[in-house]
């Protein structure tokens with residue numbers, strides 16, 4: 752799998768973010784990182800709540816951190832779990848909103864010690880609803 756230094760750094764950032772997961776209810780730690788068009792990295796982890804439905808996914812935490820710091824375009828995403836899970840449907844839709852080129856937006860799927868797959872955001876959410 753072709754891995755640029757930028758993508759390697761993105762995946763490493765998601766691995767570090769996984770360590771910050773607050774997941775006492777599911778026990779399932781997720782780390783995510785997004786790279787914005789201007790080259791910045793933003794990370795997130797899942798944050799659960801005793802009122803389960805208020806829990807938020809790692810991908811959305813990372814993306815919302817980016818957007819709240821002025822970013823409007825993401826060009827790559829990395830997601831780290833113990834078993835190489837792909838982003839949930841809600842996160843795919845939210846990521847799509849800020850991916851001007853979903854065919855070119857890599858979504859790296861990894862575990863703490865393996866890279867499992869590379870998708871594009873378009874592959875993960877074909878026929879997306881959009882503006």
Ligand code: THU
Pocket residue numbers: 774777779781796797798799806807808809810837838839842
């Ligand atoms: N989770 C994520 O952080 N990202 C996903 O794409 C799927 C699920 C979190 C939510 C919850 O804290 C835990 O994983 C188990 O569902």
